[in-house]
Amino acid sequence: MIIRQIFNNNVIRAENQVGHEFVVIGNGLGFKKKNGQRVDVEKIEKTFVLKSDKIPQKLIDLIGETSVAYLKVADEIVGNAKQEMGDIFSDNIYISLIDHIQFAISRYRKSVGVKNSLLWQIKKFYKKEFMIGMGALDIIDAQFGIQMDEHEASFIAMHFVNARQDGQGMKQTVEITEIIDDIFNIVTDYYELELDETSCNYSRFITHLQYFAQRLLSNEQDQRASGDNFLYEQVKDKYAQAFQCTHLINQYLELKHESAMSIDEKVYLTIHIQRVTTRKDMASS
Incomplete structure (x- = not known):
């Protein structure tokens, strides 16, 4: 070497x-x-x-002005994340994480706390990333003697969400999270129930919403559309209640995001809604 x-x-x-x-x-x-x-x-x-x-030039520049302590902390946090979720993160995670940790510690030393308005959503929709964030707080405390709260853990989690999605911008991560939250609330309000967060169908539903929202914001829906009208009619008839819920979601997307779902997207979402709201997957109320 x-x-x-x-x-x-x-x-x-x-x-x-x-x-x-x-x-x-x-x-x-x-x-x-x-x-x-x-x-x-x-x-x-x-x-x-x-x-x-x-090595990206941006990372080289950042390392040149960063103390060893921050580099070691970032590397340990990323290492734990890879153990938990696999090597699925882009190299941008080092850049964003080192930069964020330096800024966050500077804020806390000045007693300037920042609240994450999406804390609840991050905890609910990005459970693994949030746990990585919570673990990061322990690493930061061990190195710097600073105890941060779960709001900071959620900010760190969002950086890992970004890195998992090929380094998409933080703005898009926020928009995706808000779309997931809105659709989630439409489903739970329509069915008047709490979903079982421990079920496999719940995990699949949330994962589907994450990728659906990403496709929506990236305008990738038409590229995936097969236009299978036969399957569309089958799902519409067989899962009438779930299809009606999907219709409400489509209305929301048209109104708030000026975008409508393709036939394929309606089929996929209807099936996921049907599965996650069947009685065996409901949380006891």
């Missing part, structure tokens, strides 16, 4: 024999070293392993 850039005495950018770049942390790794020299592997404490062969 060869040194390509020295950020400081303890953080360097290195490259292996096949040209894959890494950010490497270790006490004295960069001390009295020069670009092109071999890395002292015995001193390596942590290695940022990215999906891309080359």
Whole structure:
């Protein structure tokens, strides 16, 4: 492994024999070293392993002005997230997370708290990401002695939602979450019931809404439409109540988002609504 850039005495950018770049942390790794020299592997404490062969310039710039403590915390949080959900996050998670942690700690040291208006929705619709956020609070507390609340955990969770969706913007994540919440409320109000959050059908329903909302905002519905009128009529007749609920959701989308569901989307959503609201999947009230 060869040194390509020295950020400081303890953080360097290195490259292996096949040209894959890494950010490497270790006490004295960069001390009295020069670009092109071999890395002292015995001193390596942590290695940022990215999906891309080359480290994004934005991350390089950020590391150049970030203390080792923040890098280690971010790397541990991402490592825990990968253990929980797999290696499904884009490399942007390092950029957004390091930047966010620095800003959040600065705020807390100044006693400036920020509330997340989507806290309830994040906890409900992104359970795994929220638990990653809660675990991140323990890591931050252990490193910096700062105890943050669940609002901060939800902000961290949203960064992982972004990274799971190929680094989509935070604005789109907020919009997707709001759409999911609105559709969820239409279903529960229409059926006048609480859904069983422990059921498999509930998990499938929420996952469907997440991807549906993403397709809606990305204008990808028409690309997926098969126009299967026969299946549409079958579902409409067989699941009349669920189809009517889907109709209400379509009206909401037309009114608030100026977008209507394709035939395929109506079929898929109707089936999910039927499954999640059948009696065996209802929460006891």
